[in-house]
Amino acid sequence: KAGVTQTPRYLIKTRGQQVTLSCSPISGHRSVSWYQQTPGQGLQFLFEYFSETQRNKGNFPGRFSGRQFSNSRSEMNVSTLELGDSALYLCASRREGVYEQYFGPGTRLTVT
């Protein structure tokens, strides 16, 4: 069974631009969560989607948004990029009713 895939793997953007990251979950997993990881910080929860609906949301500004499609694929968008948005963005999928999360390799975003 294919794992969680994320595209692109690396991205360099300029401050003020916007970016869209994509995540394809494991087949059969309808829950997709997004996290931001910076050096020395734990994973910071952004949001979780289930069946195309945002189910939970972390404490991030409205510049961070997401959506999920009917095939469970998810996208995350960050508008008006700031230098502090440079991070590894991870998505994770899981089967409903199961706690274990499966992570993708992440997208390394660098904002200059």
Next chain:
Amino acid sequence: SQKIEQNSEALNIQEGKTATLTCNYTNYSPAYLQWYRQDPGRGPVFLLLIRENEKEKRKERLKVTFDTTLKQSLFHITASQPADSATYLCALGESNYQLIWGAGTKLIIKP
């Protein structure tokens, strides 16, 4: 305030010895706790889950304990190998499947 603490400094262990990593938390009432392994440039990989009513869980060379009175989980790797070198993350789960993560402990196993 709510806080999850893992050893911030790297843990250096001699090959063959037991590595013990600590996860302490305050002002949470987790229903369960998970441990993940993360290698550089990769996403975390699930290792073990322990529920609030369980004291200990084992999987091959891995053992996790969970003390809700001390608000602490210990993660043990016995007969450690250089391939066990990685960053280990603990994550608390409350009632809604949402996880709260520690910053991780870097484990280095020296041959």
